[in-house]
Amino acid sequence: MSDNANTPETVEEQQEAQQPQRKKTKYDEKMERRAAQKKKEKRDETVFTVCGIAIILLLVAFIAYFPIRSFVTLNKSVCTVAGEKVTRVEFDYYYNNIKNNYLDSYSSYLSYFGINDASDVDTASYDGALTFKDYFEEQTIQQIRQSRGLLAELTAAGFSADTESEYKEYLENLQDAVKQANVSEKEFYQTNFGEFATESRLEPIVKESILVNAYYEEKIKEFLPSDDEVNTYYEENKADYDVVTYRLLSVEAELPTEPTELADEGAAVDESGNYTPNDAEVAAAMEAAKAEAEEAEKTVATEGELHEKEKSSTASYYTRDWLFDEARQAGDTAVLENTVSNLYYVVEFESRIRDDAPTYDFRLIMTQQDNGEAIKQEFAGAGASEDAFLDLVKKYSVEKNTEGGLYEGQDASMINEEIDAWLSDASRKTGDVESFYLAEGGVTYVFYFVASNKPGWFLDIRNMKQNDQATEYLQQVADSVDFADPEGNLAFVELRAQQEAEAAAEGAE
Numbered sequence: 001m002s003d004n005a006n007t008p009e010t011v012e013e014q015q016e017a018q019q020p021q022r023k024k025t026k027y028d029e030k031m032e033r034r035a036a037q038k039k040k041e042k043r044d045e046t047v048f049t050v051c052g053i054a055i056i057l058l059l060v061a062f063i064a065y066f067p068i069r070s071f072v073t074l075n076k077s078v079c080t081v082a083g084e085k086v087t088r089v090e091f092d093y094y095y096n097n098i099k100n101n102y103l104d105s106y107s108s109y110l111s112y113f114g115i116n117d118a119s120d121v122d123t124a125s126y127d128g129a130l131t132f133k134d135y136f137e138e139q140t141i142q143q144i145r146q147s148r149g150l151l152a153e154l155t156a157a158g159f160s161a162d163t164e165s166e167y168k169e170y171l172e173n174l175q176d177a178v179k180q181a182n183v184s185e186k187e188f189y190q191t192n193f194g195e196f197a198t199e200s201r202l203e204p205i206v207k208e209s210i211l212v213n214a215y216y217e218e219k220i221k222e223f224l225p226s227d228d229e230v231n232t233y234y235e236e237n238k239a240d241y242d243v244v245t246y247r248l249l250s251v252e253a254e255l256p257t258e259p260t261e262l263a264d265e266g267a268a269v270d271e272s273g274n275y276t277p278n279d280a281e282v283a284a285a286m287e288a289a290k291a292e293a294e295e296a297e298k299t300v301a302t303e304g305e306l307h308e309k310e311k312s313s314t315a316s317y318y319t320r321d322w323l324f325d326e327a328r329q330a331g332d333t334a335v336l337e338n339t340v341s342n343l344y345y346v347v348e349f350e351s352r353i354r355d356d357a358p359t360y361d362f363r364l365i366m367t368q369q370d371n372g373e374a375i376k377q378e379f380a381g382a383g384a385s386e387d388a389f390l391d392l393v394k395k396y397s398v399e400k401n402t403e404g405g406l407y408e409g410q411d412a413s414m415i416n417e418e419i420d421a422w423l424s425d426a427s428r429k430t431g432d433v434e435s436f437y438l439a440e441g442g443v444t445y446v447f448y449f450v451a452s453n454k455p456g457w458f459l460d461i462r463n464m465k466q467n468d469q470a471t472e473y474l475q476q477v478a479d480s481v482d483f484a485d486p487e488g489n490l491a492f493v494e495l496r497a498q499q500e501a502e503a504a505a506e507g508a509e
Helices: 011-016 026-075 086-105 118-122 132-157 163-181 185-193 199-224 226-235 281-296 317-323 372-381 386-396 416-424 456-479 491-508
Strands: 077-081 082-089 243-252 305-311 333-338 343-353 357-366 404-409 433-438 442-456
Touching: 077 086, 086 132, 086 185, 086 199, 118 132, 132 199, 132 343, 132 386, 132 433, 132 456, 132 491, 163 185, 163 199, 243 281, 243 317, 243 372, 243 491, 281 333, 281 343, 317 333, 317 343, 357 372, 357 386, 357 416, 372 386, 372 433, 372 442, 386 442, 416 433, 416 442, 433 491, 442 456, 442 491
Parallel strands: none
Antiparallel strands: 077 082, 243 305, 243 343, 333 343, 357 404, 357 442, 433 442
């Protein structure tokens, strides 16, 4: 190769160089421009092809990001319980159940805590250290630990239960809820159970919960106290379970609505027409009310409002101690002061007893139309058995909070006198059915009588002691199951640790 860059390289080039140069015509220039344009087009085509491939790859990556994100989220553990990961779907299922149940149960009080809608739980304070979100997450972990612990127990015990039929019923109830909510199934699942919840993803979680609950229901039967234990507890806590009958009058102090001779200097009615009396004016009004109450004490036995079979838990704070004093005798009267509401109670004691009236177990269909007789006829035509009534509960009852419409341990003072009289009739027997239409509310009640039950005080004590034992048992189960939050996903863990450290420091001081 020649060192001269302008020297022709090939034989063809050398021959071409030796040819005499002719003058370019306009045609030659046109053809050269066309050749150059084709070369440019070919180069651009290559560039566009490469860029197109790159854009397509970016689009594929962008589209694939969402299922990949879902896959990563679904398979990434929130924490570990019993050495096994807790997925986002499982955690969200328990979390949303706990949160929604809490918000439903305490809906009338939530505004006091700064909760006006579900999103406020993220910031509203639960106990000064934890937000409501933190608290719900803490309870979620507690429930998952209990569930894992119970699952290990029932597996070791060889316990089994039919989860399929109950799961089918669960799905049927859920579909009814979807229809009532008037949303898509996908939206319902995500709203109520979490962002990634679907029927197929929740199925193993729900079935496991059904199995665990079946085991727990069998287990707590072991915690039922004996009759002797119940009676012993009653003897030690009579005031909590006895009922009193008494008469009551209230005498309110007439507080001044404008300044009196006892008013502070310069006191006046405000721009809204209201006047706030001082302590001296209030005391004078209370003294006058007391004198009136003492006079009313003479007639309270005949003019006082009758309160029958009232428990201490429902009696007024200001009258409770007096009414349930062991020294109380029939005919005793008293004038009791309420300084908060500026009034006096005039009370006459009649009796205190242990109410041994039986309670009742029954199944109930509640509808919002006058169709009780038609349901009774359908019941008779279906064989008049308890199973037939259960089918009618599913078909007609708008009340879905009980299993098979079963109510246990109900006293005969639940709705109205006619129903109460039917329940407490001495001739009442298992299988009796009756319907009652309450025109005022437009509601029909169809009752299936199951059996008489123990008195209310007995059931209250038995249930309380059983629940205490069950609560202690569940706590032991949860404590036996390891929990770890290695990635720090749950803020309550550190917050509780800080609380404990502060408490320990204060104790040391």
